Amino acid sequence: xxxxxxxATTSQPSGNTPEAGPPGGRGLVAKLxxxxxxLTAAITLMLCAFGLPSAxxxxxxxxxxxxxxxxxxxxxxxxxxxxxxxxxxYDNSRDLVRAVEERDAAGGLAFxxxxxxxxxxxxGGQMISNAISGLGTALAGQQHVSATVHDVVPFPKDxxxxxxxxxxxxxMIFGGMLPAIALLQFFPGHANLRTRLAxxxxxxxxxxxxxxxxxxxxxxxxxxxxxxxxxGLGLGMAALAVPFLGLESLLGYAGFGVGSVVMMxxxxxxxxxTTGPYWLPDGWSTLGQLLPPGASGSLLxxxxxxxxxxxxxxxxxxxLWTLAGVALMYAADRRRNGKAGSKAGxxxxx
Numbered sequence: 001x002x003x004x005x006x007x008a009t010t011s012q013p014s015g016n017t018p019e020a021g022p023p024g025g026r027g028l029v030a031k032l033x034x035x036x037x038x039l040t041a042a043i044t045l046m047l048c049a050f051g052l053p054s055a056x057x058x059x060x061x062x063x064x065x066x067x068x069x070x071x072x073x074x075x076x077x078x079x080x081x082x083x084x085x086x087x088x089x090y091d092n093s094r095d096l097v098r099a100v101e102e103r104d105a106a107g108g109l110a111f112x113x114x115x116x117x118x119x120x121x122x123x124g125g126q127m128i129s130n131a132i133s134g135l136g137t138a139l140a141g142q143q144h145v146s147a148t149v150h151d152v153v154p155f156p157k158d159x160x161x162x163x164x165x166x167x168x169x170x171x172m173i174f175g176g177m178l179p180a181i182a183l184l185q186f187f188p189g190h191a192n193l194r195t196r197l198a199x200x201x202x203x204x205x206x207x208x209x210x211x212x213x214x215x216x217x218x219x220x221x222x223x224x225x226x227x228x229x230x231x232g233l234g235l236g237m238a239a240l241a242v243p244f245l246g247l248e249s250l251l252g253y254a255g256f257g258v259g260s261v262v263m264m265x266x267x268x269x270x271x272x273x274t275t276g277p278y279w280l281p282d283g284w285s286t287l288g289q290l291l292p293p294g295a296s297g298s299l300l301x302x303x304x305x306x307x308x309x310x311x312x313x314x315x316x317x318x319x320l321w322t323l324a325g326v327a328l329m330y331a332a333d334r335r336r337n338g339k340a341g342s343k344a345g346x347x348x349x350x
Contacts, residue, residue: 042261042265045261045265045266046265049269049270053280053281053284054269056280056281057127057280057281058131058279059085059128059278059279060278060279060280060282061083061084061085061086061278062084062085062106062107062128062278063086063088063105064080064085064088064106064108064132065088065089065096065100065104065105065108066088066089066090066096066108066111067090067093067095067110067111068110068111069111072111072143073111077089079139088105090108093110093112093117096108096110096119097119097152100119100120100121100153101152101153101306103124103309103310106276106278107119107120107121107129107152109135109139115140115145115147115148116146117147117150118132118148118150119132120150120151121152121153122151122153122154122160122162123153123155123162123304123305124153124301124306125278126162126274126275126276127276127279128275128278128279129151133149136149153306155221156220156221156222156223157220158219159221163219163221165221165273165300166274168221168273169293169297171211172233172236172273172296172297173264173267173268173293175204175207175236175240176236176237176239176263176292177240177241177263179199179200179203179204180240180245180248183195183196183199183200183245184245187199190332193249193332197242200241200242200245203237203241204235207233207237208230208231208233208237209230212226212230212233213226213230216304224303224304224305225303229300229304232296232299232300233296233300235296235299235318235319235322236292236299236300236318237296238322239295239296239317239321239322239325240292240293240296242329243322243324244256244259245328245329246326246327246328246331246332247259247325249328249332250329250331266288266291267291267293269288270285270287270291270294271288271291271293271294271296272285272288272294272298273294273297273300277294277298289313289314289317292318292321295314295315295318295321298310298313299314299315
């Protein structure tokens with residue numbers, strides 16, 4: 001009896017014994033601090049990506065065509081700052097208009113005895129078009145002549161300001177993110193890797209056709225070959241969705257998160273979809289055109305308003321992003337198969 005009492009007594013914790021703190025207390029604080037710092041960095045990056053290009057927006061190395069008397073052309077070349085405008089002389093107005101139509105020039109100025117004719121391409125970028133119009137008006141005022149503005153590549157009459165094009169920015173990005181998220185939820189696991197890839201390709205074709213139909217037949221923003229434009233938009237969606245799947249298959253949801261941050265915080269504001277790439281500072285513009293949102297927007301402009309002129313570069317960028325996503329998925333597949341083979345080799349024979 002005494003022995004049992006002694007055992008029971010010794011099993012009771014002493015009232016003076018300090019309670020143990022929460023497990024991993026320091027690790028918890030470090031993890032919380034890392035999350036706070038990461039979120040702060042993300043919101044700061046987002047502000048810089050959206051704010052700095054807008055604050056520094058303006059003409060940057062805009063190709064501008066000029067034709068007319070040599071004295072007038074020389075005066076324009078001397079007067080305009082080289083960092084803003086890259087002036088090229090043309091023999092006549094016909095060549096200048098052709099240069100605008102073929103995207104060799106964003107706009108142009110034609111001097112003659114009747115005054116000044118300003119050629120713009122609103123569909124190539126509303127902000128740049130306005131800047132060229134303002135430049136022509138200012139030069140005409142200096143020379144005390146009248147200025148006439150002629151829009152060589154306008155938006156369709158149903159949407160003369162191109163508001164539908166601006167509204168397409170986020171749907172184009174979410175058109176790459178949402179199918180990846182949905183397919184990961186409904187077809188999870190490595191075994192469904194190829195199923196997810198097939199689903200993304202199918203969605204890209206359907207989504208590109210649907211968005212193009214709304215923009216072209218519903219809003220009236222686009223004016224081009226419907227099927228070519230829809231295939232271009234589908235390629236843009238695939239260039240977003242396939243890399244998302246590849247990052248997730250190789251790095252998990254952390255990879256998907258990194259890809260989303262890059263495309264939303266950098267790709268979206270630097271795409272130049274509403275302004276045109278010449279409105280952004282050089283470095284920002286180049287980066288934006290190398291990311292899927294910017295390349296997709298440029299491909300959309302080329303197909304919808306310029307009969308495919310200038311579509312090769314953006315299509316190549318989007319194709320490379322799509323192939324990069326497939327390569328990531330292939331790497332994840334090889335790694336998974338390698339681990340499975342290694343485990344099978346380590347299993348002892350019975």
